[in-house]
Amino acid sequence: MEAQPLLTPYQMGRFQLAHRIVMAPMTRSRSYGNVPQPHAALYYSQRATKGGLLITEATGVSDTSQGYPETPGVWTEEHVEAWKPIVDAVHAKGGIFFCQMWHCGRASDDSYQPNGQTPVSSSDRRITLEVGEGGEPLNYPTPRKLTLEEIPQIVNDFRLAARNAINAGFDGIEVHAANGYLIEQFLKDGVNDRADKYGGSLENRARFCLEIVQAIIDEIGADRVGVRLSPFLDLLQCSDSNPDALAVYMAEALSKLNIAYLHGIEPRMVRVDGKMMIPHALLPMKKAFKGTFIVSGGYDREEGNKVVAEGYTDLVAFGRRFLANPDLPKRFELNAPLTKYDRSTFYTQDPVVGYTDYPFLQA
Numbered sequence: 001m002e003a004q005p006l007l008t009p010y011q012m013g014r015f016q017l018a019h020r021i022v023m024a025p026m027t028r029s030r031s032y033g034n035v036p037q038p039h040a041a042l043y044y045s046q047r048a049t050k051g052g053l054l055i056t057e058a059t060g061v062s063d064t065s066q067g068y069p070e071t072p073g074v075w076t077e078e079h080v081e082a083w084k085p086i087v088d089a090v091h092a093k094g095g096i097f098f099c100q101m102w103h104c105g106r107a108s109d110d111s112y113q114p115n116g117q118t119p120v121s122s123s124d125r126r127i128t129l130e131v132g133e134g135g136e137p138l139n140y141p142t143p144r145k146l147t148l149e150e151i152p153q154i155v156n157d158f159r160l161a162a163r164n165a166i167n168a169g170f171d172g173i174e175v176h177a178a179n180g181y182l183i184e185q186f187l188k189d190g191v192n193d194r195a196d197k198y199g200g201s202l203e204n205r206a207r208f209c210l211e212i213v214q215a216i217i218d219e220i221g222a223d224r225v226g227v228r229l230s231p232f233l234d235l236l237q238c239s240d241s242n243p244d245a246l247a248v249y250m251a252e253a254l255s256k257l258n259i260a261y262l263h264g265i266e267p268r269m270v271r272v273d274g275k276m277m278i279p280h281a282l283l284p285m286k287k288a289f290k291g292t293f294i295v296s297g298g299y300d301r302e303e304g305n306k307v308v309a310e311g312y313t314d315l316v317a318f319g320r321r322f323l324a325n326p327d328l329p330k331r332f333e334l335n336a337p338l339t340k341y342d343r344s345t346f347y348t349q350d351p352v353v354g355y356t357d358y359p360f361l362q363a
Contacts, residue, residue: 005308018051031072050094061161067104087169105182106143172224180236251288266297
């Protein structure tokens with residue numbers, strides 16, 4: 001049998017991957033008090049394979065970075081020590097493990113902030129959404145616009161968090177510059193209305209992200225750094241007037257920094273002739289970036305094999321399918337049926353249900 005494109009090996013810089021199936025970062029809300037828990041070692045190691053790349057759930061870089069219940073951090077020594085056995089469990093299976101790092105910015109409220117302070121953003125534009133994806137009521141406060149003097153501190157928070165992640169044993173880190181969180185709040189003109197060197201032109205809006213990436217490179221090396229972008233999405237009301245230009249500009253700028261990979265999220269799926277289709281809008285981004293390119297957003301086995309075979313991408317990240325199928329690469333290899341994910345348990349705090357209790361294929 002000819003090997004599936006998804007199951008062919010790939011050299012990602014210093015990392016030899018055995019296949020091209022990546023576990024996408026997914027918030028799971030089971031790190032009590034922002035401390036990673038022992039059950040995460042089982043969850044991630046269940047999904048680890050020899051030479052397979054896994055990316056953690058978004059992990060906070062400081063005490064101001066949080067915006068969701070029970071999400072992990074990597075800004076204290078306690079966090080570092082808690083991550084170590086989790087990383088060790090993935091490495092014991094031969095997996096390659098990157099820690100995704102974020103700051104929620106305005107996608108937060110004072111209950112997640114130290115001393116009940118106001119969340120920060122690129123501007124004072126408030127998220128006006130009233131209902132979340134799960135139907136829960138939302139009431140985001142008006143954020144406080146970061147001053148020029150405060151921005152270097154947040155850049156430094158990312159740098160120190162990256163060092164902590166490497167000290168915890170991670171192979172690298174992914175900068176979360178997507179999905180409407182703080183870095184994207186600077187990147188996109190639908191939120192960023194600044195009139196200083198961090199606002200206005202595309203070059204200025206990109207400055208914050210590129211300063212963070214450069215600071216992390218200086219700390220841990222470019223070959224351990226990935227970046228995730230979602231120029232075509234408008235999550236948390238974070239949109240841009242020219243996403244095509246934003247996508248190519250960021251791909252070119254990040255390419256010059258020789259980072260390990262660029263991880264692009266597709267636009268929302270669209271219905272064509274009654275079937276949900278991936279728009280496949282990332283090709284200009286892929287062409288502008290000279291390193292490893294990862295795509296995510298609605299992919300299945302058939303579509304993943306197709307885009308790798310066509311050279312549209314190098315690797316494909318799977319989220320919900322990997323969540324519900326801890327042995328996803330094996331299922332793809334055998335073209336075995338997939339377990340359906342249960343959306344109602346995505347963000348519950350149970351250490352087992354909807355987390356480590358999804359079944360493996362029987363031998």
